[in-house]
Amino acid sequence: MTEIRKPVLIVGGSLVGLTTSALLGAHGIDSLVVERHTGTAIHPRAASFHQRTMEIFRTIGIDEKVEAAADLEFVQQGAIMAVETLAGKELAYFQANYNSGVEHLSATPRLFITQIGLEPILRDRAREYGADIRFNTELVDFTQDDDGIHATIRSREEGSTSMVHADYLVAADGAHSAIREQLGIPLAGRGTFANCVTIYFKSDVRSMIGDRNLSVIYVNHPEFLAFFRFSITADSGFLAVFSTKSADGTKDTNVSADLSNERLTYFVRTALGAPADWPIEIENVQSWEASAGWATAFRSGRVLLAGDSAHTMPPTGGFGGNTGIADAHNLAWKLAHVLRGTAGTDLLGTYDAERRPNSALVAEQAYARYVARLDPDLPKENLAEELDDAAVELGAVYGSHAVITDGSELPDTHNPRTGVLLVGSRAPHVWLERDGAQLSTLDLVQRGFLLLTGADGQEWCDAAAVVGRELGVDVSAVSVDSGAAVSDPSGTFCEVYGIEPSGAVLIRPDDIVAWRSVGAGADPAGALRSAMTALLAVPAPAMS
Known part of the structure; x- marks a missing residue:
């Protein structure tokens, strides 16, 4: 072997x-x-x-x-909406554009x-x-x-x-x-609450979509609940069906019990709101469980x-x-x-x-x-x-010994729309400049730890070099200053990160803020060493 x-x-x-x-x-x-x-x-x-x-x-x-x-x-910038059928009654718009209102929160869409x-x-x-x-x-x-x-x-x-x-x-x-x-x-958790099917099909639905810019379409039909996603060319897509309802109002969440081609075609045609002779080709079907646990x-x-x-x-x-x-x-x-x-x-x-x-x-x-x-x-x-x-997508908050806080109770999530840093959550995105090129604060995080400081943070930069060498880890330090290699065109970095120009923020390799010093400390190397050893679960290095 x-x-x-x-x-x-x-x-x-x-x-x-x-x-x-x-x-x-x-x-x-x-x-x-x-x-x-x-x-x-x-x-x-x-x-x-x-x-x-x-x-x-x-x-x-x-x-x-x-x-x-x-x-x-x-379609990348389309709406998320609910309909009775694609060709029929529109019920609600959950989002007019998938990226609307979040563009400023990240360098990425x-x-x-x-x-x-x-x-x-x-x-x-x-x-x-x-x-x-x-x-x-x-x-x-x-x-x-x-x-x-x-x-x-x-x-x-x-x-x-x-x-x-x-x-x-x-x-x-x-x-x-x-x-x-x-x-x-x-x-x-909640366990399984539906046995669902996803139906992959070919059908030219461009005339039904018309000039609507759609990304996800929930179908709340009297006979079943589902959602559509269509290809960029609108000649194929898939329909996920979650539950059905009979004429007497009885709900059935075991949709995957019957996977006949006739039934699958019926689901797609009905959800489209298409006539009986509308061309539909079923390509594949996948059964799966809706659960939360x-x-x-x-x-x-x-x-x-x-x-x-x-x-x-x-x-x-x-x-x-x-x-x-x-x-x-x-x-x-x-x-x-x-x-x-x-x-x-x-x-x-x-x-x-x-x-x-x-x-x-x-x-x-x-x-x-x-x-x-x-x-x-x-x-x-x-x-x-x-x-x-x-808040759900960007606002995970972690409480463990790999996060060193001031002892305050941490919330379950942190909404990035607040525009301020929370120790234990993702480092906020702020646009900076380096060598004339725009980059995000998060782009500064590479494979190791990152210590971000303000204009007066040279002592923290020196401390990062000392502590990184002692612990055998990469701790890069970047001073964000209008006159430095990395500048802050908006002038918001210190405000967003909640530090004075002499303060510092330690960011983990996964972009999570591990520790912060609002201002200058009496012993920058000692403070950083204490934070890093607690985070990494290692003893403090012997001092010569």
Whole structure:
């Protein structure tokens, strides 16, 4: 039997597994990805990606490729609306433009792209970083002990097996995760509330759309609840059907029980509001569960859950895939530091402490939107109040030892529209200039830690060099000043970041604000050293 040694084994080579591999590669960590399917996605699946996700893609240099691929698939600046049928009565507009009102919050846009278009970009980027990605390969079994992960994988084509020895295992194996089941980790939350179908079809609907600029169309028909997404050419698309209702008002959420071509065609034709002879070709159909839940633990020893194995949520809001990518971003730098020995293993405990509460919040937000937009008859016990989409998408707030606060209680989310920094949340986007070119504050965050200071922050810059050298980690320092290499044309940096010109803000490799000093300190190196050692779960270096 062939033996393979890798720092990280990733089971699941779809959206989250490939993102995790690419982000690990960006941090210089090799990974082996095994995926039981023969290649990347053949169904659109997740198709809505938020600004935070695009910021993450920007860090690995694929944002422009993703935007270009997205433009080939969908209308990017269209409305999100509800209709009785596409050709019939309009019921409501949820958003006139998918990016309206959020353009100033990030250097990147929200966009629509299918996993069919996105996953090959992620796969190629991960391989450019050196990842070993094996499709048509499955995990047979695994064990873990003090020495690491010991797993057997099998080629589904050849039947040959290999033994993999890894330090850590990332379970990105989907909603019905066999790894999560083996670990005995239960799910909390709402559970499954509908068995749905997505119908992929060809039909020229340009005359029905007319001059409307549409991205997502919810269909609230008397006989069923669904939503449409159409291709950029409006000659194909998909219809996701969530529930049906009979003439006597009886609701059926088990839509996937009957997948006959006749019934599927009826759904599409009726949702379009098309006549009986309207040409429709059913290309494919996919059954899936609408559920909202999360694992009660995201880590078990050397195994870490990410993506759908850690949480599930309905498609309302488009949070599912984005939440999984946020898992990958939170986890990759922590694994990298632990594997390099620059952080204690307790840092991995912050993955569960940070991502699990946020995932639960996002799942409940998706459920609340599902109830409001698609099924008001569902249970409303402890129904979450809908938050501003921007707060859900960009406003995750983390409370763990990897965030050093002033002791104030942290909110569940932070709305970036407030225009001010909150320690424990994403660093705010502010446009800066360097060498005459515009860049975001977030563009300054590379693979290591970033210390941002104002015009009078040279002592902090000196401290960053000292502490980084002591701890063996990269702590770059940037002074933002009208006369410096990085300037602040708007003059808002210090105000937004809540510091005096002599203050400093420490930003983690995942763009999260880890610590702040509003002004100059008596001992900048000591203050930064204390914050960094607490964050990384390492002892303070011996002072000579």
